[in-house]
Amino acid sequence: MQANTIIASALRGLKVIEPGDTPSTDQYTVGLEALNDMIKLWSANTNLVYEDTLEDLSIPANTQRITIGTTGTLVTARPLTITEATLKSGSNRYSLRTMDADHYSHLGNISHVTLPRRIYYRETWPNGTIYFNAKTDQAYTLELTAIKPLSTFPDGTTEVSLPDYYEFALKANLKLL
Numbered sequence: 001m002q003a004n005t006i007i008a009s010a011l012r013g014l015k016v017i018e019p020g021d022t023p024s025t026d027q028y029t030v031g032l033e034a035l036n037d038m039i040k041l042w043s044a045n046t047n048l049v050y051e052d053t054l055e056d057l058s059i060p061a062n063t064q065r066i067t068i069g070t071t072g073t074l075v076t077a078r079p080l081t082i083t084e085a086t087l088k089s090g091s092n093r094y095s096l097r098t099m100d101a102d103h104y105s106h107l108g109n110i111s112h113v114t115l116p117r118r119i120y121y122r123e124t125w126p127n128g129t130i131y132f133n134a135k136t137d138q139a140y141t142l143e144l145t146a147i148k149p150l151s152t153f154p155d156g157t158t159e160v161s162l163p164d165y166y167e168f169a170l171k172a173n174l175k176l177l
Contacts, residue, residue, distance in 0.1 A: 001160060001167045003153035007031030010174035028156050034177045035170065036152040043080065043149035052083055057142045059087070064110055064135045069127030078128050079146035082121040086143040093143075104131060113137050
């Protein structure tokens with residue numbers, strides 16, 4: 001879907017432009033900013049995010065914490081939350097239990113080198129930070145299931161892949177801004 005289609009539909013619904021008319025450059029510019037702001041707000045509410053992403057990320061040996069995000073050590077979109085995590089080494093898979101900040105703050109020796117069994121995710125900015133309950137004893141692949149932000153529109157004509165029902169929701173809600 002394209003932002004310009006959504007913006008034009010919202011403007012027609014608001015009776016700012018007539019059916020068949022094309023929005024002005026300024027209307028598209030303001031509409032794109034409003035549309036992307038709305039998507040960012042929706043992404044802050046994980047109930048509106050349509051899917052978890054599953055990805056494999058390389059974790060070096062001797063790692064107790066690592067950053068994740070567009071400029072982090074693990075380069076990917078910064079997660080809003082981590083729902084599942086598994087460490088893999090060859091054909092072996094080791095499930096990690098998630099823990100909250102309180103539990104993490106009460107851990108004992110986190111510098112111990114072994115196979116981590118727990119993970120804590122802190123939504124630091126601009127990159128998130130993943131903490132293990134121990135330093136990794138070897139390199140692993142971290143299989144991570146995470147809720148990520150929705151894609152914003154870089155401009156009015158670039159196709160952005162979202163489920164079909166999002167187009168209706170975006171058009172209807174853009175009229176409300």
